[in-house]
Amino acid sequence: MERRAALKSMAMSAAGLLVLPAWANGWNKTSVVIDQPVLSGRQQAVLAEVVDTLIPASDTPGAKELRVQDFIQKMIEDCYEADVQKKVALGLDSLDTMARQTYGKDYAACEPAQRRELLLKVQALEDKEQKEYYNLLKQLTIQGYTTSEYVMVNHYKYTMMPGHYYGCVPVSQ
């Protein structure tokens, strides 16, 4: 039930995309044509499973269901330098390679437990550079998930207009 509500509200937020009036046109990225997406189709598929593995569905929707992978892709494309973009793409490839070496199948085809094992392995790497892409993806996954409408409204009880500030109240729970 809760999941269905989440999917519905997701659809609504897509319709609520930021539309700026004509005077702000100069700020839109209309002139930018992306010849090639930063991530290949295969890399995108791995990304979606990484997101799903980091924050899976349970009795509430997981990050993948909340389309956090789309948010991450937009962030990577618009807000990061080319070298970071490349690191993310190569990182997702390396994860796929690791999956094939360890379990004999693509990352996306692995069982959830196997996908989790692989991420834990990357997270435990000593070499910071090697897991740079992972740290970024994890950070963006958490950001995308915790700022999603579903989580903000249902779990953090976000309201735009609280209407008050009480400076000293007992801790309830």
Place this chain on the structure above:
Amino acid sequence: MSYFNIDSQKANTYDAIVIGSGISGGWAAKELCEKGLKTLVLERGRDVKHVTDYPTANLNPWEFGHRGQVPLEIRKQNPVNSRGGLYSEATLHFAIKDDEQPFVEDKPFRWTRGYHVGGKSLLWARQTQRWSQYDFDGPARDGFAVEWPISYNDIAPWYSYVEKFAGISGNKDGLPNLPDGEFLPAFEMNCVETHLQGVIAKNYKDRHLIQGRCAHITDPKPIHHEQGRAKCQHRTLCVRGCPLGGYFSSNASTLPWAEKTGNMTLRPHSVVHSIIYDEKKGKATGVRVVDANTNQMIEFHAKIIFVNGSALNSNLILLNSISSRFPNGLGNDSGVLGKYIAWHNYRARISAEYDGLQDKTTDGRTPNHSYFPRFRNVFKQETDFLRGYAAGFGGGRATVQDRDGVGLDLKESLLHTRLGNWRVSSWMMGEVIPKETNFVRLDPNLKDKYGIPQLRISADWDDNDEKMIRDYHEQFTEMFTLAGFTNIKAVDSHAAPGADIHEMGGVRMGKDSRTSMLNKWNQLHAVPNVFVTDGACMTSTSTQNPSLTYMALTARAADYAVREMKKKNL
């Protein structure tokens, strides 16, 4: 100059011209229009209508594609203006592009501009503390600048006047160094603020922690309803523009009020090039404007001119107003135009944790914080640096999330955040001493896209600023320690001057026309029908957020100007 026939000259003639529509220009517009003057308000940027032109005001966090972050490409196209903290996806439409007004940093300087109707009144921090006599006494007592030509008593009734209209919340604290005003009820302080307040009261005779006074309507009066403004609803999304008019801005308050009189003509896209000086009449007769859409130069005429272009841009306009009578800028007989620029020192911060009050937290959101009025060198000189600093203080319970997990454990910890210790922080607001060596001038060659010379800014910190930062860190470490705060971290951002967005001076007020530009009525000594009432007029900066003082000075000057016009003195 282009040829004007008598009709078009008439069509372009008003009683008064106001250059700029920000916090002080809005007040000039309101006062002059209310007093019956046909007033032309020139704004170099586009129009921003209250409510309808706040496109992000009602967006939820998840409705920003980049969650507030500005795409890299836009940042790269605007390396100068994207440095400021206000540069976010939510306020990008209020930022200017680098090619709008390039300038030369002789030394690093952050120049934040709000070039749209309402200016920075949409983006300000909304803190509104009065100056006291001790602030006005500063330059004369300590000998670092010319004497202020006005005292607290001159401006006090005008503080009251603007406070009642704007709507200022606060407590009557009864402090001689921070006079009380016409206050609406104050916002609540929180437990950690009142805890520190108690510690300060117990340990120091001359230090006080009070609730900040801010331009938010906490209990609307008929005058606010009449403006169409409502009670602040604690959205804390102020910089996007407030559809409720919960805080004061030109857009929500003074400009619609001026418009209602039928006397205001607001002309956006009007980049002021210079003020026209008539040698025979011995006064200014109008303003040259470059229309930003057509690039055409147009002249407008009026009996009086209010210059409210924001501090440094007002300097630029006067410097660019050249005539054979004033070859070095309008009214610049003294040679001080552009000099004695000062600002506020916001470099220092200090943060800490508090593990007390574990059973207490806060509920809702506050647009305000608490405030330490200046306690250094207030009544007499007592340290090895001049003047002093005020400080902001705020805090709240931190939420703790364990982010180490992968999978359901991570999800659980994100959904069920725990309350951590109280986190507190304070930031210094130090007085910077105006000096001749901190100045602006026109570049002799470089021009902007309107053909207006570029401003060269030459301003830097000095030893007094460094000493003040050290003292702030020491004093606040001591006070935080007394309060039982732990994990105390003192930080110096080493930010360039201007990052405080409180640049002031260059057209300073003073008693003597040989050492100042403006008299006690904000009139150019040498051109009495030109008034400068924005930050450019400031003789010294003291430590209070300056907007309230600009509002009061503007209303006072407008009142004087109209009285003088009636007496046919202008």
